[in-house]
Amino acid sequence: MTRFRLPVLLLWLVALVAAGVAALPLADRLSGGGWYVPGSGSQQAVAATRSGFADRGAGGMTVVVRDERNTADSPAFEARVRRAVREVTGDGRLRVAGSYGWTTLSPAHRGPFLGKDGRTAVTLVGLKLDDGTARRVLPGVQKDIDRRWAPEGLRVSLVSAATLFGEINELSREGLTKAELVTFPLLLVILLFLYRGVAAAVVSFVVSATAIVLTLGVMSLLARYVELSVFVENAATMIGLGVSVDYSLFVISRYVDELARGHDRDTALATALRTSGRTVVFSGTVVVLAMSSLFLVDLNVIQSIALGVVVVVAFAVLASVAVLPLVLHLLGERVLWGRLPGRRGRPEERGRRWRGAARHIMRRPVLFLTVAVLATAALAAPSLSLRTFTPDARIVPESSPVRAGFDAMREQFGPGSASPLTVAVTSRTPLDASADGGRLVALRDRLAALPHVVRVDSPLEALRAASPGRPFAALGTAALGRLPGDARATVDHFVSADRRTLVLEVVADDYAAAPSSRALVSSTRSLVDRWASPGLDAVVGGETAEGVDANAAIEKKLPVVVAVMLVVIYLLLLASFRSLLLPLKAIVINLLSLGATYGVLVLVFQHSSVAGLLGFQEFGHLQNFVPALLLAILFSLSTDYEVFLLHRIREEFDGGADNTTSVANGMARTAPLISGAALLMVAVFGAFAFTGIVPIQQLGLGLAVAVALDATVVRLVLVPAAMQLMGAWNWWLPGRRARTSPPVGAEEPAARP
Template sequence: MSQRLSQILHRFRGPLLALWLVALVAAAIAALPLADRLSGGGWYVPGSDSLSAVQSMRSGFADRGASNLTLVVTDERNLAGSPEFDRRMSQVMREVTADKRLETTGGYGWLTLSGHSRQEFVGKDGRTAVTMVGLGLDDGTARRVLPDVQQEIDHRYAPQGLRVAMVSAGTFWGEINKLSAEGLQKAELITFPLVLLILLLLYRGVVAAVVSFVVSVTAIVLTFGVMSVLAAHVELSIFVQNAATMIGLGVSVDYSLFIISRYVDELTAGRDRTTALAIALRTSGRTVLFSGLIVVLAMSSLFLVDLNVIRSIALGIVVVVAFATLASVVVLPVVLHLIGDRILWGRLPLRRRTSGEKGRASGEHRRTAGERGHRWGSVARQIMRRPVLFLTLASAALLALAVPSLDLHTFTPDARIAPASSPVRQGFDAVREQFGPGTASPQQIVITSRTALSASPDAGRVTALQEQLVRLPHVTAVRSPLDVLRAVSPERPLAGLDAAVFSRLPGDARGTVDHYVSADRHKIVLEVIGDDYASADRSRALLDAIRSAAAGISAPGLHAVVGGETAEGADANTAIGDALPEVVAVMLAVLYLMLLVTFRSLLLPVKAIAINLLSLGATYGVLVLVFQRGLGAALFGFDPSDHLQNFVPILLLAILFSLSTDYEVFLLRRIREEHDAGADNTTAVADGMARTAPLISGAALLMVAVFGAFALTGIMPIQQLGLGLALAIALDATVIRLIVVPAAMRLMGRWNWWLPGRRPTPASASASASARASESSGRA
């Protein structure tokens, strides 16, 4: 089949090349608007209370809109109460809210109130004032529009001694989108030259290194084109672009490395291009196809998580790996057919090479490869002489690294992932500093009554709820219209919503009521201000208390839901936690069955899964030390927090099991080949290590370089993902493959290949030996 495929690719190389170029150009054009189409959303869980609360507040209120922001203005030259402060503050706020791009629907705060009512919206420094503004922009449009508006107003007013910031989910995610794009560009500037250098060292040839980039460019460009088309119709997270680039680049260079290396080996052994390519496809190509299928199936298990941000990232990775696999087994062979022996052009001189003759070069190549392989085989034999000692030491080291993972906590990103120099971050910080830590992210209770609240028999429950909320620990204030309404109806505040009574309130008081009560008087909002960041442990504990209190007012005609940034994160965590057992079960079942079919062994898949769990635990432990406990704050430039980003651990679980299984398959296929050829267990393991370890080490080095670049240049969630992947791959290529695998396989002995009912025949062994001899001839 491999021979026929090689011949077909050779015969139709022209049309296939033309089709590939057309697809590449079309995808590149389609990908141009991708960044503007990606969304900062995806954190809401369908059917959750936090989503219901947001949806309830999007319409029906006088000054709340499809999206909302808090306009924060600091006058560095004047103090509140002075005529100049009032003039400058009014002018700035009116000019900003009048911007047609914002589609302002209303406002509530310093700008709309007067006299003493304004004091609540003036900060502790006496220089900062805020106004809440409702916008007609949906979340996606707000994310695209607000960053440009923010940049303009920052440049316009900063020279006047005015710091103006728009604090909202739209501006925050718009800023994250911009930072994400900048981080991607920086990572690419670091990664591409570094990967090219590593490929030059691995291939020792310029043409082979450049050809590897064909696969990478193909996979990433085609993925971006598909994602851009999809993003025009469905919501996709802004993290898709970084994740797809990071995984796509790492996987594609690995896959191309496996195939090109085998192809070059066969060419230097004297085979023609068609035969060399057929052998490369039958060996490395089959491994690449199988590995790509494993990654796609394992990542597909993440679709069980009912959270769009995770499904978006999973989709991006699935698509980019599928294209990387397709490019490796179709596009790459076409290119190799076209260039043939020219893949050897631009060979870098080896230290032992004294002549440019092709035969001498081939001999040097085979001798150097054989020497490298011999060293790896010797290491494996040394380890297998004392398997218990080495397995114990390696396992103990990994378990020690895993200990901090027992303290792992997760939550959604907050404003602290933006740099302190960002105007958006400065706006969030100003609100927290001037009005209290929880003011920028209040916890909101939306209460809906079947009848008008003024006549509802359950109205007393609302009043009692506010009194209960004020007494909760970590609550600094509860904002509602009840205190204002008590001025006209002391005993039954909500009766003050009756039109006849409401009209007797002053204008500022009516504005306050309309901010918290819907126009039809069926919905009321209570805002609870805590004393910490939205993602802090105290805020999460407060959320539990608020939800418990809100549940207590439920009645046939009254319904309450709790929303806000903390509730959004808690619901997302719950969705991930609820889906995690299913994700793990499906993923492990897929991996076990795939490895069972591949190796025809019941126990080797179990060993592979157990080893991957050790590696994953160690990776989690290091991430907790670096990001949760702040040991890497100086290196990575972030503000320490008490949690990891909630999608990082589950993504690492799926990606690492997939990528580690790639190396497991590549190594064990070769060990199995040696075993079926008649070698004893120890010899099969040592020879398999000798033949694959140099390539696995090179592939791992490429991945570590790619993931490490994203860890140093991305925003915090991508930094966590990048560092986790780089660390895990480094552990896999060193501790796992060099120590744990040979030691474990030595101890398992004949049980490595145990399968009930399997009866290997001499003929099959002979056939395997013959195939091995055919495929390995010419190698040292």
């Protein structure tokens, strides 16, 4: 590496600049979608209504106009609303396919599209834009419309899943900027405290900058060809910062220690790579393999985030063992520049208090183990009531025009009006010639009679005007021609041009994420399945159905993900530690820590009093991808610390020390670094918890809590107490011979000067 340092550094700089340029359009390429499960009912419903309708398209939205100066009985109201809607539908960026609602119907038939306050009117607009493009375009259109009409007393909002997730995209970008503004100064202060030197603290950011910039560049290029979730940028940056500062801390600390022992920079660098470098590679491999298990979940939003984490960790490892050593070699002893007052001390002199604490715990292992397990179990108890679902409009601030539109829809037209269930009925023959008209009417009536249903919007009343006895017979050309224009517009909104697809919109009495709305999806699907016949098929879609399907996909695959991940981690730890029982102990303790983390999240985000106290918003559930991601990330990070600690303990044990002395000395040698690394991670994750949008808040807080628990209760209490009780069984492996060299990834004993 030192022989080819200049070409490698040049290659690194070129790659960094190229990735930085490639990353610039990333935010505009990310999708707010990724929640559709391939082949699910919600995905099929979207496909069935995407084309063939007069005013539906690849996407759709509701234009909500609230006039703060006039009511509907004023001539000015109609003129102002029409101008605002005309401006929206005339915007070339939207590629409007058609519209239906207050501005397209006559006064006699547009009553359902006027709110209870007499000031709010809605018009449904179909778009030719695909979902991803709509999410990129709509935030800009919303801002322009708001600037144009807000000064005139008109609140114009574009309401749809695309506008919601487009707004989430913008908020994610703002949250990321805030988190970075908080994180980098905080990290610098902590690193100055840990290194007690300016140069070493600044050099730590080499790994972070490299890993994050290269990852964002790669994600931007991939997003041109595959759908990547809007959450990937925040998640990759957050995890990238966390692991990068950890990995750089391990390498730089060992390098500085070797310089302090009097070694030259080549020897110091070789030792740092041979010890900390191998630990970083092993730890990064564990993270990558554990996160890869999430690709088994057939949900794009989870696969996107998993991909971002895998790529950023891989680049963090590469930067830690390829780029960082070259920078350290060029700096040499100048890495010690800017030493702060106070004495860092020799490596052998540090950690005495940790050794004493470990011995104190191991003198009463049963007591400490019992207390720690009971305390952790008490924290984990609330996790038994953990509930998950997809995000809804409440994750957007109330000041947002998008949130104002959703709130107006719910206040003026009912809580479920902004996100109705869509029942798409398809027939093998045209509906006007079908003998199943009576069954279609019965389906509409039975849907309306379900619990928590406010109404069912359909073309039935318009068709009865032409054919009272057999409404669907009115779809024939001759009968349809006798219908008034408003009735024909209604029919064309709900029935496809080929007359083979009928849409029924079921409006619930609560939010899309409410338990009653989820129960309604289940009862609607049950009713539809019993009703369907060989000639008629029906699928249920909509925002709530989409969330139900996503939850089901996660729940179905989660046991497999857990099993694969635990097997992979067990085998890696088995190969590293050459012990059958230590990997099992690590997995059991990590599961206990994970349960405690889930319990804290339930207390904070599912209970309004706790959420309000900490400044978070209470939703009654966690975002459905958060528990799965926490599972993979936390097992990965916990395994990092486990490897680092147990390899040190193993060194002592293989060197002839007894079990108690091995654990105490291993704690003394690793606890300062583990505590410092944990402090860095808690700072990173905590910054995202208090600056990001709700899913990132939940993920960030969960990671911060878990790392804090892992570095304190787990590493300082549970591990030494459990290892004391296990005694010689710690290193039991049938047929194992005494180790004469450290395992792969181990920190080798430092040579004495």
